[in-house]
Amino acid sequence: MKFDTVIIGGGLAGLTAGICLQKARRTTAVISTGQSALHFFSGAFETLGNDARTIELFGEAGIRLHYREGWRLMPLGSFREATLSLEDIRFFEERKVGRKALILNFLGYSDFFPEFIAEGLRSTGTACRTGILRIPEVEVLRLSPSEVRSVHIARAMDKVWEKVVQEIRLLHRDEDVIILPQVFGLSDPTVPGQLQGAVPAKVIFAGTLPPSVPGIRTQWQLRRRYEVLGGTFLLGDEAREAVFDGPVLKQILTRNLGAHPLEADHFILASGSFFSKGLSSSPTGIREPLFGLDVSASSDRNAWYDADFHADQPYMGFGVLTDSRLHALKDGRPLPNLFAAGSILGATRPELGSGAGLAIRSAFAITDFLTA
Amino acid sequence: MKNNEFDVIIIGGGITGAGTQRDCAMRGLRTLLIERSDIATGATGRNHGLLHSGARYAVHDGESARECIRENRILRHIAAHCVEETEGLFISLPEDDPSYQQTFISRCLEAGIEARAIDPAEAIRIEPSVNPALTGAVVVPDGSVDPFRLCAANMLDSKLRGGQVVLYTEVTGFVREGDAITGVRTRNVQTGEERTYYAPVTVNAAGIWGQKMADLAGVPLRMFPAKGSLLVFAHRINNVVLNRCRKPSNADILVPGDTVCVIGTTSTRIPFEECDHVAVTPDEVNLLISEGAKLAPSLASTRILRAYAGVRPLVSADNDPSGRNISRGIVCLDHEQRDGLKGFVTITGGKLMTYRLMAEMATDVVCRKLGVERSCETASTPLPGSEGKSLRDVAEKIWENPTTAQKAMTGRLGSNAARLKTEDRYDQALVCECEEVTAGEIESAIERLDITTLTDLRRRTRLGMGTCQGQLCTCRAAHLLAVARGCAQKEREDMRDFLSERWKGCLPIGWGDTLREAEYTQWVYKHVLGL
Known part of the structure; x- marks a missing residue:
């Protein structure tokens, strides 16, 4: 199966990117495990401000x-x-x-x-x-x-x-x-x-x-909108393996599609933070499990936490490193056709905000670049 | 007699104090127990929860071994609802001295502990999680015991016999008349209220903090704090207690208990000043995992729920201030004989397993001083929750078709479960889904079990002790407390403290699913609820 763009993750960032690309007449697929941070969305797009483009897109x-x-x-x-x-x-x-x-x-x-x-x-x-x-x-x-x-x-x-x-x-x-x-x-x-x-x-x-009832409804509405625009929403599936040709990502293999890979010109990684398994941690380090991308995280476990639960926790700021266009970095070099969006970025791009604001701003930035 | 006068005052709400109060109450004394925090907050709540058979001590300390097996049999009877009869295996691995097993078995038998060698295949059949490289195993009557429940049951029985318990109250000094202690000055740590209580005898059962009590009373007592760290795993890997058949060492006991299993311990001497602030270090975590995996290899890949540490109340056996002669055995000091101070008794050392014997020894001294001649009956009188019928009979009487939550409650409460609120479906609503604690159980606990904080509630119900570490139940339970007590503002603070306390145990092992859950909890409380 060949698409213009394959998006890994069906949360706020992934669906927003999918809708923007479908509106620009690109063919896309979204791989979604089902749950996302929208399931505990408070309903407030913190850090986004009064953004006319978001209001229109959601409207x-x-x-x-x-x-x-x-x-x-x-x-x-x-x-x-x-x-x-x-x-x-x-x-x-x-x-x-x-x-x-x-x-x-x-x-x-x-x-x-x-x-x-x-x-x-x-x-x-x-x-x-x-x-x-x-x-x-x-x-x-x-x-x-x-x-x-x-x-x-x-x-x-x-x-x-x-x-x-x-x-x-x-x-x-x-x-x-x-x-x-x-x-x-x-x-x-x-x-x-x-x-x-x-x-x-x-x-x-x-x-x-x-x-969150409004959060679940929002996810349904965004997904319906995405599908009405012709997007392919692969619900209950999971990206398992990546096939590269040099630095270029060619295919994603998923759990459900087995031997039928998803091919695309571009890929967007919007798989969330630790809770959604976009990042994984072990006693020896923090990694991005699918592609092994560069992650901003201390190798010293003691630096991951603040002993005060109510203080800001350093681990929640860790994320995948990107260049200014949000190309994901691997071994210090940007991958030409793989972008990172949403909370997998952690606090690596503070100018984009956090939470819902980060999800939407990063999705807009990547899709604007792809459709320019 | 005034309401601040008693026959005996017991300092310390751990298992030793609770047991001593019960024994004194059973011998007809008017008792008061004073605890500066909640029940079971010291070493009582910070150990393996192992019902020792005594086998661990058989080779090097026959006396402790004999004490353990005797008390083991007693607890199975008087505290049936706190005990799980799992049995234990002492396994030999290729790196262990092969001759140790024979010595071990003969010393066990000498101490009166049943010990039977089985071949490796049989051991794997009994306990499939055991290291398959084992070269031999010995079956002994180990088990697991819930120390919170045991402590609470002792206290409940004292109260049924007229005893009084004051929690969150610290001892600030003693009342002296000539060469005798005749009372205790206290301060409530929450309200600041100061009160004085009087009794002709005071028992110092404050564990490691007993040194401070002795200081206040003006008698020398040298404790040697030893920190022991343990890890709790998110589910039971094993159903039989696993030990190493060798000289006791670090991280060589894996105990299944309730929904989890526990590996431990380490042993590090610490300065007395650190007793109130012990923390588990990354090195200790690494050691516990690597040694634990030798008992049960799957432990290395099993999710860890929490890390915690306790302080053993080791004491110098005689007046030796150097500490060279440290004892793990029971130390019962009549300070009148030792130091010429009347009305003051210290009971310390020992272990969870021998709490009842320690209580008996202390109560014997108290009774001798008071001229009371009743003999001890704690070895044969069951605790509340373990009376009479089997738990199955109790469960069937209460519920026609028990749900898993009701089974969990019967496990926690024994025959006391019959007094729970269950009349309507609202009482059966789950508050803590991991540990299946219902609204009815929480409300009964709030009414009857001296609860001030969510952490107190946790100790009595297991609320928030499961895989999610209080993610959703913290707020649910806080709300139930706020409704019952009309104290919403205090409960908001209580919720913050409870989450901090849960995080403290997660932080040393904060990776994998533990970190995922922690991140989710951060989101729920900071962003969704706005705490």
């Missing part, structure tokens, strides 16, 4: 982003500065959500934290009351003790979110704010808006423990 995929100066509410009741975000995230001009808040949780759902939110909001002058939602379709999930997680509830809410509206009407008194866990709109992004329209107070969907 075409049906993902509405917004940006306003202000604050957003975090899942433990603190506030953080607003940034470009999914429309699921509400912004506030000051660090205060309103006069009185009613915080509602599903009975037995332990990945949402009303008590922490209440304590945080009270300290900013908002009176808080907590309440319990009893929805039969959620109760039934508890037959299996490990299935009361965000996605399970979200799947039920796709069908019965109106029952939550009825419950809210019973529980609501005079609060001007209602806070719910972020488990609405998994398959239909219009649900949060419809729910807001049906209740008599300002609704805030506050974050839960992973998996």
Whole structure:
């Protein structure tokens, strides 16, 4: 199989690159193990700023982003500065959500934290009351003790979110704010808006423990957009081996395709950091496992960590080294047709930001270069 | 009698203190136990969790060996829910002295320890993970024991018998009347509150910190701290305890316990001042892995969960200040006879295995001083959780079709599991998925088991001790505590401390999947939750 570009990794960086290239009428394939950092995406594109190009690109995929100066509410009741975000995230001009808040949780759902939110909001002058939602379709999930997680509830809410509206009407008194866990709109992004329209107070969907419902939805939407544009999304597959001709990467062999290699003129490595296995570590060193690329990492293990868990951890800044065009380096020399994008870059390119900002900026930079 | 007056005060909430309090309480004394931190935070919670058969000591210390096998049999009976009857193998490798095995077996038998030689094929059949290069093996009645659970069960029994326990309270001085200690001055380390308690006898069971207590009381006691480092692996490689059949050395015991297995230990003398801040070094990690792999080769490629270190409370056996005559045996000092100080007893040295015997010895001295004549019954009276019926009977009574989580709970709590909240499905929701700790078990623990912090909760339930090291359960459990106690602000700090404490044990072995999990935890708490 021959493509213009093969992309390794189906997270934010890989899908953004794939969409940009398909829009420019290049043929591409994305190799995705399935999970990515989008599964614990908070919904905020930190370090990206008010980027019109991102807003347009995501808008075409049906993902509405917004940006306003202000604050957003975090899942433990603190506030953080607003940034470009999914429309699921509400912004506030000051660090205060309103006069009185009613915080509602599903009975037995332990990945949402009303008590922490209440304590945080009270300290900013908002009176808080907590309440319990009893929805039969959620109760039934508890037959299996490990299935009361965000996605399970979200799947039920796709069908019965109106029952939550009825419950809210019973529980609501005079609060001007209602806070719910972020488990609405998994398959239909219009649900949060419809729910807001049906209740008599300002609704805030506050974050839960992973998996992130808006994150999973974003990945689905980006993937659908990519496939609609003609991209080949190889789900549940994994790049296993690389075939070079001198410094030029010719083929990738994958687990599922066996003897049928993926050929391309260009390749983009967007396989993530340690968690996604884009980087791997052993007692003797840190490496990029697929190509053995150059990595910015100390060989002294003691320099990988800060003893204080809450301090910045040096290992999280390690990444694949690149030239100014994001060509990956191997043995000190740039490979002519292999690029690195997203969190596999670590903090090697601080001007590109980190997290979602780094994923999108690096994908834009590489695809602009390839389509120029 | 006032509420700050007791018959005996015990300093130290490790297994020795907990055992001594129970023995005293069983002999009808009004007891108070004072601990500066949580239960089992010193050497009690920082060892292998090995139920020694005594075989390890048989060749060079027959007395310790005899003590061990006697206590081994007693613990299987009185603490059945804390013990796993795994058996143990002492394996010989090609580099070991081949004549050692015969000496070993005859010394074991002399000490009353069953020891049976088997051929290598049989050893591999019993324990498939064992090094296949072995040249011989001896089966002995080793097992594993959960020291947290054992300590908690002793304390629970004392409380059922009217004993009092104050945690997070340090001893700042003693009340002296002439040549006698008659009380203890304390300060709560969390609130700063100062209180004085009175009793005609005080027992110093503070382990390595016993030296400080003796200093405060004005009597000489020289401890010789020896650090021992251990590694916990993410799953059980072995189901039978593996030892080397040779002179005891570093990293030659691999013990399966609960969901994990543990290799250890090293032994390094450290200055007394370092006792509160021991850390595992990279050299120790390398040594533990390379030596451990000689027992079970798959250990070299198995994920390591944590590294930890404890301090052995070794003590000089007599008044020898040089430390040349260090004993690993039990040292029970009646300071009235030794130093002319009345009302003060030190019990130290010894090991987890012999805690009950140490408690008996200390309690005998206390009773002699108080003129109490009741004899010790701890060798025959089961601890709470190990009474009566088999665990299977208990489980069946509570649950028609136990889930794996319920089996895990019965394993942790024994017959106490019958008192857990299980009435509705909410109580069965999993908080810690690795160790299958339910919301009901957490809530029962918060209500009944003297919990101040998440780390206290971990010691009593195994919360956060599994493969993910508290990734998601930290926040879930903190929220349950915040709801139960109405202390959300404190729990936010508690969560930070718990994550720091988990990281401390991951850092020395931070590579591979451990580093992946650590990175994920960073993302969840810093970026998703905004802690």
